[in-house]
Amino acid sequence: MTERFDLTDQPGAPLLRLFYTSSAIARLGARELALACEKRNREAGITGVLLRVDATYLQVIEGAPKAVAETFERICCDLRHRNLALLEIEPADERIFGDWSMAHVGDSESLTIALRDDLEDIRLLAGVNAHNTVLRMRQLLDAVRARDLEVRNCAA
Amino acid sequence: MHFFNHLLHDHDLALILLAAAICAAGCYVGVGLSQRAASERGTARWHWCFLTGIVAGCTIWATHFIAMFGYRSPVPVSLDGVLTLLSAHIAVVGSCAAVAVATLSRRLWASATSGLLFGLTIAAMHYTGMSGYVFAGAEVRWDYGLVVVSIALGTALAAAANFRLSGSDGTKVDIGSVALWVAAIVALHFTGMASMTIAPLAGTVVTDATYSGVGGNALAGAIATISLMIVGLGLTTSQTDRRQQLRSRLRLQHQAMHDALTGLPNRRAFGRALAKRSAAAEATGAAFALLVVDLDNFKPVNDGMGHATGDEVLKRVAHRLECAARPGDFVARVGGDEFAILLDGVRDSSAAGSVADRVIEILGRPFLIGEQIAEIGACVGISLAPHHATNPSRLVNHADHALYSSKRRGKGRWQVFDDTLLEAIERRRVLEAALRRAAVREDFDVVYQPIVDSSTDELVGAEALARWSPATHGAVPPAEFIPMAEELGLIGRIGMTVLRKACREAMSWPDSIKLSVNLSPVQILDPRLVSGVAAVLHETGLPPQRLELEITETALLGDDELALRTLNRLVALGVNVSLDDFGTGYSSLSYLHRFPISRIKIDGSFVNQAPVDANSASIVRAIAELGKSMDLQITAEGIETAAQREFITSHGCQNLQGFLISRPLSEAEFSDLCRAAGQERAA
Numbered sequence: 012m013t014e015r016f017d018l019t020d021q022p023g024a025p026l027l028r029l030f031y032t033s034s035a036i037a038r039l040g041a042r043e044l045a046l047a048c049e050k051r052n053r054e055a056g057i058t059g060v061l062l063r064v065d066a067t068y069l070q071v072i073e074g075a076p077k078a079v080a081e082t083f084e085r086i087c088c089d090l091r092h093r094n095l096a097l098l099e100i101e102p103a104d105e106r107i108f109g110d111w112s113m114a115h116v117g118d119s120e121s122l123t124i125a126l127r128d129d130l131e132d133i134r135l136l137a138g139v140n141a142h143n144t145v146l147r148m149r150q151l152l153d154a155v156r157a158r159d160l161e162v163r164n165c166a167a
Numbered sequence: 168m169h170f171f172n173h174l175l176h177d178h179d180l181a182l183i184l185l186a187a188a189i190c191a192a193g194c195y196v197g198v199g200l201s202q203r204a205a206s207e208r209g210t211a212r213w214h215w216c217f218l219t220g221i222v223a224g225c226t227i228w229a230t231h232f233i234a235m236f237g238y239r240s241p242v243p244v245s246l247d248g249v250l251t252l253l254s255a256h257i258a259v260v261g262s263c264a265a266v267a268v269a270t271l272s273r274r275l276w277a278s279a280t281s282g283l284l285f286g287l288t289i290a291a292m293h294y295t296g297m298s299g300y301v302f303a304g305a306e307v308r309w310d311y312g313l314v315v316v317s318i319a320l321g322t323a324l325a326a327a328a329n330f331r332l333s334g335s336d337g338t339k340v341d342i343g344s345v346a347l348w349v350a351a352i353v354a355l356h357f358t359g360m361a362s363m364t365i366a367p368l369a370g371t372v373v374t375d376a377t378y379s380g381v382g383g384n385a386l387a388g389a390i391a392t393i394s395l396m397i398v399g400l401g402l403t404t405s406q407t408d409r410r411q412q413l414r415s416r417l418r419l420q421h422q423a424m425h426d427a428l429t430g431l432p433n434r435r436a437f438g439r440a441l442a443k444r445s446a447a448a449e450a451t452g453a454a455f456a457l458l459v460v461d462l463d464n465f466k467p468v469n470d471g472m473g474h475a476t477g478d479e480v481l482k483r484v485a486h487r488l489e490c491a492a493r494p495g496d497f498v499a500r501v502g503g504d505e506f507a508i509l510l511d512g513v514r515d516s517s518a519a520g521s522v523a524d525r526v527i528e529i530l531g532r533p534f535l536i537g538e539q540i541a542e543i544g545a546c547v548g549i550s551l552a553p554h555h556a557t558n559p560s561r562l563v564n565h566a567d568h569a570l571y572s573s574k575r576r577g578k579g580r581w582q583v584f585d586d587t588l589l590e591a592i593e594r595r596r597v598l599e600a601a602l603r604r605a606a607v608r609e610d611f612d613v614v615y616q617p618i619v620d621s622s623t624d625e626l627v628g629a630e631a632l633a634r635w636s637p638a639t640h641g642a643v644p645p646a647e648f649i650p651m652a653e654e655l656g657l658i659g660r661i662g663m664t665v666l667r668k669a670c671r672e673a674m675s676w677p678d679s680i681k682l683s684v685n686l687s688p689v690q691i692l693d694p695r696l697v698s699g700v701a702a703v704l705h706e707t708g709l710p711p712q713r714l715e716l717e718i719t720e721t722a723l724l725g726d727d728e729l730a731l732r733t734l735n736r737l738v739a740l741g742v743n744v745s746l747d748d749f750g751t752g753y754s755s756l757s758y759l760h761r762f763p764i765s766r767i768k769i770d771g772s773f774v775n776q777a778p779v780d781a782n783s784a785s786i787v788r789a790i791a792e793l794g795k796s797m798d799l800q801i802t803a804e805g806i807e808t809a810a811q812r813e814f815i816t817s818h819g820c821q822n823l824q825g826f827l828i829s830r831p832l833s834e835a836e837f838s839d840l841c842r843a844a845g846q847e848r849a850a
Binding site for chain 2: 027029076079080083084087088089090093095097100102
């Protein structure tokens with residue numbers, strides 16, 4: 012039992028957001044994992060992000076409390092990762108990752124050096140301030156999206 | 168022989184065989200239904216009796232009727248409709264009555280009465296039916312001797328059948344009873360037929376058997392068909408019912424072997440599975456591993472978060488265990504928060520250990536239930552068959568011993584059984600018994616480690632230390648017997664024994680010498696502590712100011728409100744409270760503020776490394792500074808070298824304790840030391 016997480020300050024909040032990290036034991040990429048759960052997440056109204064920094068996964072899931080609990084239990088039953096640490100769970104009024112049923116960053120070979128640095132920063136920040144880490148992850152997605160747009164525009 | 172010749176000559180064999188087949192089928196259904204009726208109670212039983220009676224009655228009647236079709240009458244035959252119908256009614260009503268009587272009791276009177284009724288029913292039906300046959304132009308002569316024989320035979324066989332039935336358990340249709348029913352019907356019919364002679368009157372043309380009267384034939388055909396349908400209906404009903412019973416029996420069996428909450432096999436199913444594998448291991452050496460999984464921390468979750476949450480946790484634990492086990496492994500719930508896994512084909516500890524690792528990993532993850540998070544964990548004990556044993560209860564024992572030892576080592580551990588575990592457990596068992604005895608006999612020694620003033624070297628006090636040397640084992644270190652006493656609930660008693668002894672002995676020392684006595688965290692939570700200390704002070708006469716009680720930070724971690732109240736009441740008695748082992752635990756400054764503490768004791772481990780290790784040195788310095796600013800006395804423990812002493816003294820610790828000053832001394836030695844110190848002062 013734990014009192015680390017206080018969920019009572021916003022009773023009846025429509026959403027729950029959960030952030031955990033774990034270490035990978037299988038050579039399973041973030042893309043593979045994110046794609047595997049995308050359909051189910053869309054159906055359950057789950058959004059979020061999955062980062063892989065070397066052998067560390069960092070995942071945020073947000074959605075209706077019941078859906079989040081079910082998704083997290085499924086994650087907890089998966090033994091393809093170890094050292095699962097729940098860093099934050101908080102009620103929320105709105106989504107941070109509403110545009111992504113499960114965004115994934117981390118195993119593309121084309122990561123820019125700036126992106127790599129960002130990922131490393133995020134991993135270090137996770138152990139210090141979970142809430143800010145979640146916000147940084149959103150900024151990272153925005154940066155990736157802007158870059159992709161730029162790439163597409165250049166190509167055009 | 169005459170009898171059989173007569174039979175063969177007078178009857179059409181095909182129709183006789185058909186009658187026999189219907190008779191056998193009807194009796195089979197009837198016996199099955201009557202067993203069913205006997206197993207029911209109340210109204211349901213009467214419904215089953217009714218159905219049985221209808222089937223049995225129709226069987227008797229249809230058998231008779233079809234057999235009569237096969238009878239070659241020397242003269243034309245017609246049927247009297249009223250008598251024929253009456254015979255059918257007699258058969259049904261009589262059978263209902265017979266079955267109802269049979270279900271009343273399992274005693275002889277019931278089966279005898281019922282058999283008698285049944286036999287008489289067959290006879291009455293037969294002879295009423297026969298009187299409905301009108302043989303044109305012939306005289307019917309009866310051999311009354313044979314009539315009596317037929318009734319006696321039918322009744323005796325029916326009674327035998329019902330007697331047999333009363334002893335059957337009803338799980339299967341009793342074939343013996345079926346045969347006796349058939350025998351009763353057949354014997355009565357053919358003996359009855361043999362008792363009858365048809366003598367054509369003079370002038371009648373004797374032809375082969377012919378039935379005259381279309382009405383009679385139609386009636387006969389209709390009733391025969393309906394009878395067959397009723398027998399069929401009875402058969403369908405009893406089969407459907409049997410299948411339903413089988414299904415509900417299977418469901419009951421499933422319920423008996425599975426845990427209702429988690430759906431896992433239960434303790435009983437586990438016992439069977441283990442026994443089966445053990446037998447295979449014994450016979451062929453087929454290896455398997457037994458893992459017993461015990462949840463850590465489940466009780467506080469269950470008590471603190473509600474039983475509904477606890478139940479949900481158990482359900483999820485069950486599912487997670489199935490995820491952690493390999494496909495085909497046997498996972499069972501064998502107790503409240505205890506589970507077991509059987510791993511087939513696992514011969515060595517490393518393979519079993521890797522499953523145990525997965526179990527511990529998966530159960531160590533949080534459970535998000537509603538908006539609450541439950542964190543539990545698990546320990547696993549492992550035994551291997553056939554390596555450790557092939558006897559199921561020994562395997563369970565071994566795995567339990569391994570579990571016990573893994574739990575002692577901390578949370579989230581697994582342990583494979585080995586023989587040294589048994590020795591350790593045996594030693595502990597013996598020590599526990601000895602400790603209980605010692606607690607009752609107050610069989611503990613107290614030694615005193617001197618404490619000196621760092622600036623003047625003057626003896627200022629002593630820390631009382633408990634010593635226990637059971638006759639069988641020699642001295643047992645406090646680090647072993649104190650936790651044992653805490654677990655066994657003996658620490659309060661032992662603590663008081665030591666306190667009383669120390670206070671009494673301190674009375675013979677100079678007034679300037681203070682006495683420190685340790686309190687276990689368990690004692691702080693004991694509501695009797697304060698009155699106990701007060702009683703000891705009163706009893707021994709030791710001034711409270713001379714007594715200092717040492718507590719550790721762990722004592723303040725749990726229910727700190729209760730701890731605070733207790734400490735405040737102790738201070739109100741006039742005794743001092745000091746914080747022992749400072750620096751090793753959480754060392755939270757808030758403790759020093761909130762609790763009425765007047766002294767900090769710096770743990771020996773820092774003192775040991777202090778002058779050399781920069782880190783330890785800065786800790787010692789920080790604690791000393793803290794003491795100064797918060798107006799707390801500081802004692803440094805574990806001083807072993809002059810360098811340490813110098814370092815500690817230079818940082819402003821008032822009191823010193825350690826082997827450099829003196830080892831712990833017996834009461835006599837310490838008294839001598841006090842006397843020497845007194846003389847020195849006087850000189």
